[in-house]
Amino acid sequence: xxxxxxxxxxxxxxxxxxxxxxxxxxxxxxLVVHGLTGELLLGTKLVSLYGSFGxxxxxxxxxxxxxxxxxxxxxxxxxAYFLRDMHSHVLSLYFLTRLSLHPTPHDPLLFSVALKSxxxxxxxxxxxxxxxxxxxxxxxxxxxxxxxxxxxxxxSLLPHARLAFHEIPHRDVVSWxxxxxxxxxxxxxxxxxxxxxxxxxxxxxGNQFTVGCLATACTxxxxxHQGKWVHGFSLKKGIAVNSFLTTSLLDMYVKCGSVHDxxxxxxxxxxxxDVVSWxAMIVGYSQRRYPHLALDLFTHRGWAWLLPNSVTVxxxxxxxxxxxxxxxxxxxxxxVVKSGLDDPPVRNALVDMYAKCGFVxxxxxxxxxxxxxxxxxxxxxxxxxxxxxxxxxxxxxxxxMRLELFSLDAVTAVGLLSACASLGNLEFGCCVHALLLKxxxxxxxxxxxxxxxxxxxxCGDAKSARMVFDSMGEKNAVTWSAMIGGYGMQGDxxxxxxxxxxxxxxxxxxxxxxxxxxxxxxxxSGMVGEGSRLFNLxxxxxxxxxxxxxxxxMVDLLARAGNVEEALDxxxxxxxxxSVSVFGAFLHGCGLHSRFDLGEMAIRRMLELxxxxxxxxxxxxxxxxxxxxxxxxxxxRQMIRQRGLxxxxxxxxxEMDINNDTFANVSVS
DNA sequence: CTAGGGTTAG
Numbered sequence: 001x002x003x004x005x006x007x008x009x010x011x012x013x014x015x016x017x018x019x020x021x022x023x024x025x026x027x028x029x030x031l032v033v034h035g036l037t038g039e040l041l042l043g044t045k046l047v048s049l050y051g052s053f054g055x056x057x058x059x060x061x062x063x064x065x066x067x068x069x070x071x072x073x074x075x076x077x078x079x080a081y082f083l084r085d086m087h088s089h090v091l092s093l094y095f096l097t098r099l100s101l102h103p104t105p106h107d108p109l110l111f112s113v114a115l116k117s118x119x120x121x122x123x124x125x126x127x128x129x130x131x132x133x134x135x136x137x138x139x140x141x142x143x144x145x146x147x148x149x150x151x152x153x154x155x156s157l158l159p160h161a162r163l164a165f166h167e168i169p170h171r172d173v174v175s176w177x178x179x180x181x182x183x184x185x186x187x188x189x190x191x192x193x194x195x196x197x198x199x200x201x202x203x204x205x206g207n208q209f210t211v212g213c214l215a216t217a218c219t220x221x222x223x224x225h226q227g228k229w230v231h232g233f234s235l236k237k238g239i240a241v242n243s244f245l246t247t248s249l250l251d252m253y254v255k256c257g258s259v260h261d262x263x264x265x266x267x268x269x270x271x272x273x274d275v276v277s278w279x280a281m282i283v284g285y286s287q288r289r290y291p292h293l294a295l296d297l298f299t300h301r302g303w304a305w306l307l308p309n310s311v312t313v314x315x316x317x318x319x320x321x322x323x324x325x326x327x328x329x330x331x332x333x334x335x336v337v338k339s340g341l342d343d344p345p346v347r348n349a350l351v352d353m354y355a356k357c358g359f360v361x362x363x364x365x366x367x368x369x370x371x372x373x374x375x376x377x378x379x380x381x382x383x384x385x386x387x388x389x390x391x392x393x394x395x396x397x398x399x400x401m402r403l404e405l406f407s408l409d410a411v412t413a414v415g416l417l418s419a420c421a422s423l424g425n426l427e428f429g430c431c432v433h434a435l436l437l438k439x440x441x442x443x444x445x446x447x448x449x450x451x452x453x454x455x456x457x458x459c460g461d462a463k464s465a466r467m468v469f470d471s472m473g474e475k476n477a478v479t480w481s482a483m484i485g486g487y488g489m490q491g492d493x494x495x496x497x498x499x500x501x502x503x504x505x506x507x508x509x510x511x512x513x514x515x516x517x518x519x520x521x522x523x524x525s526g527m528v529g530e531g532s533r534l535f536n537l538x539x540x541x542x543x544x545x546x547x548x549x550x551x552x553x554m555v556d557l558l559a560r561a562g563n564v565e566e567a568l569d570x571x572x573x574x575x576x577x578x579s580v581s582v583f584g585a586f587l588h589g590c591g592l593h594s595r596f597d598l599g600e601m602a603i604r605r606m607l608e609l610x611x612x613x614x615x616x617x618x619x620x621x622x623x624x625x626x627x628x629x630x631x632x633x634x635x636x637r638q639m640i641r642q643r644g645l646x647x648x649x650x651x652x653x654x655e656m657d658i659n660n661d662t663f664a665n666v667s668v669s
Numbered sequence: 670c671t672a673g674g675g676t677t678a679g
Contacts, residue, residue, distance in 0.1 A: 112670070115670090116670085143670060146670045175671085178670070178671045180671085181672065207672095209671045213671080215672085216672070244673050248673050251674070280674045314675050314676050315676085317676085345675060376677050378677090381677095410678080411677050412677090414677090418679075446679080448678085450678095453679095454679065478679050
C-alpha cells in the first residue's frame with residue numbers, strides 16, 4: 001500500500017514537469033501501465049493538464065472516469081471549460097456539481113465562473129436561477145453582487161442590475177463602474193454619466209475602467225463636448241492610459257467626428273501595440289472617408305508584427321472600395337483566403353469592394369459562393385449592381401431575395417430605388433414605396449426619404465417627389481438638390497429657383513452639388529441671367545472653387561440659349577484646361593444654333609492637343625451629323641479606325657411595356 | 670467582479 005502511494009506521489013511530480021502534450025501523453029501511458037489512473041488526485045491533475053493543452057474532450061473523458069469526484073475535481077473541469085469560453089459546458093457542469101455533491105456546495109469561485117458564463121452567453125434565465133441559488137445559501141457579499149450587476153447588464157436586464165447594485169453594502173470603484181457600464185451597454189448612456197456624478201459625490205475615485213465607460217457613453221451620445229471633458233478628466237487625475245482606454249477615447253473621437261483628435265490620442269499612446277487599437281484607427285479613417293490614411297496605417301511599419309483580423313480586413317476593404325483600388329483589394333482577398341478570415345462580414349465587404357471597383361462579375365462570384373447570406377450581403381450586391389449601371393440585374397437579384405424569403409430593410413430600399421430611378425421603372429419603384437410603408441421604414445432616415453424623392457423626380461413625377469419632400473422631417477443638402485433637380489428635369493426652372501430661395505431662407509448652406517443642379521435647371525429652362533448670377537454668387541461670395549461640372553453647366557447654359565460666342569469666350573477664360581464634357585456642351589449648342597464654323601474651329605484646337613482621345617472624334621462626328629454632312633461623318637469614323645482608337649458604344653434603355661416588364665435596347669453609340 | 674474595434678446608403 002505504501003509503495004502504491006509512493007508511486008502516485010512520484011507520478012504527480014512527473015505530471016508537474018509536463019510542458020507539452022507529448023510529454024503528458026507519455027506520462028499518462030506509463031500511469032495506465034502501472035494501474036495508477038484510479039487515484040483521484042492524480043486523475044484530477046491529468047484532467048487539468050489535458051484541459052490546459054486544449055484537449056477538452058480527452059479531459060472530460062478522464063473526468064467522467066474518476067471514481068469519486070469531489071468539489072475540487074469539479075472546479076478543475078469547470079475552469080478548463082471556462083478558459084476556452086465553452087459557456088454551455090461550464091453551466092451544465094455547474095448544475096451537475098449541485099446534483100452530484102451532498103450537501104449542495106456553495107463555492108464562490110465556481111459560482112462566479114458559472115455566472116460569467118451565463119452573462120457571456122446572454123442567458124437571462126440562468127442568471128436569475130443562479131441569483132436564487134446564491135441568496136439561498138449565503139447572504140451575498142459586495143463581490144458577488146457586483147458580478148450580478150454585470151451579468152444582469154449583459155443580459156439586458158437593467159432593472160435587475162439596479163436592484164443588485166442597490167443591495168451592495170460597500171460600493172467600491174468596481175461596483176460603481178460596473179453599474180455605469182450597465183447603463184451604457186443598455187443604451188442609457190445619459191444615466192451612466194449621471195451615476196458617475198453620484199460616484200464622485202460619494203468620494204469614490206474613478207480608474208481606467210471608469211474613464212473607458214464614460215468615453216463609450218459619450219460615443220453613444222455623439223457628444224464631442226462631453227467626450228473632451230472625459231479625456232481632460234483622465235489627464236487631470238493622472239489616470240494612466242492603457243490600450244483599452246486609448247481605444248475607447250480614440251473611438252469616441254472618431255464617432256463624434258474628430259478624426260484628428262483620434263489620431264492624436266493614437267500617437268500619444270506609446271504602448272498601443274494591439275490589433276484592436278490599430279484597427280479602431282483604421283476604421284475611423286475609413287468611416288470618415290479618409291481611405292488613403294486607412295491604407296497608409298496598414299502599410300506603416302508599426303503593423304509589421306501585428307496580425308490583421310477580420311474587423312481590420314473589412315475596414316481596409318471598404319477603404320479600397322472608396323478609392324477604387326482593386327489591386328490592394330485583390331491582395332486583401334488573397335490574405336482573406338490564405339488566413340481563413342472569411343466570416344460573413346468580410347465576404348460582404350468583399351462584394352462591396354469589387355462592385356465599387358467596377359468588377360461586377362467578381363462581386364457576383366463572391367456573393368454567389370457565400371455559404372450563408374444575410375441582409376447585408378443582399379444589400380451589398382443590389383447597391384453594387386445599381387451603381388455599376390446594371391440596374392436591371394439589381395431588380396432581378398431582389399426578386400431572388402424575396403423568393404429566398406429575406407425581408408428588405410431601409411438599405412435594400414435605397415439600392416432598389418436608385419436602380420428604379422436609373423431605369424425609369426415607375427411601377428417597380430412604387431412597389432418598393434408600398435413595401436416601405438408596410439414595414440414602417442419611410443420616416444426612418446434621410447437616406448430613404450431622399451432615395452424615394454430622387455426616384456420619383458427621375459421618373460418625371462415631380463408632384464409625388466414634392467409630397468415625399470414635404471413629409472420628410474430631416475433633410476440635408478442632398479435632399480434639397482434632388483428636389484431642385486426634379487423641377488429642373490421637368491423644365492420648371494422657376495420651381496427650382498423658388499426651392500433654392502426657400503433653402504437659403506432656412507439658412508442652409510448650399511453645397512457644390514446644389515449649384516450644379518441649379519445651373520443645369522437654369523440651362524434647361526433658358527434662364528441665362530439667373531444662371532450667371534448663381535455662378536457668380538457661388539464663386540465670388542461663397543468662395544467655392546468651381547469644378548469641371550460647373551464649367552460644363554455654364555457653357556451649356558450659354559450655348560444652348562444661343563450665346564455661342566459668349567460660351568467660347570467663357571471657355572477661353574477658364575483657369576483650368578476644359579474637359580471633354582465642356583466641349584461637348586459647347587458643340588451641342590453650336591449644332592442647335594447652326595454655328596458650325598465656331599464648332600469646327602474649337603474642335604480642331606482640341607484635336608491638335610489630344611490626337612489620341614477617341615471621344616473628341618465622336619464629338620466632331622456628332623457635330624457634322626447634326627448638320628447633315630454624312631460624308632464628313634464617315635471620314636471621321638474612318639480616321640478613328642485608322643488611328644486604332646476605340647470607342648465603347650453607348651446604350652440607353654427605354655421602358656416599353658409596363659405590364660409586361662419588358663425592356664427594349666436602343667443603341668445610340 | 671468593471672472598459673475597446675466591423676460590412677451595406679443619396
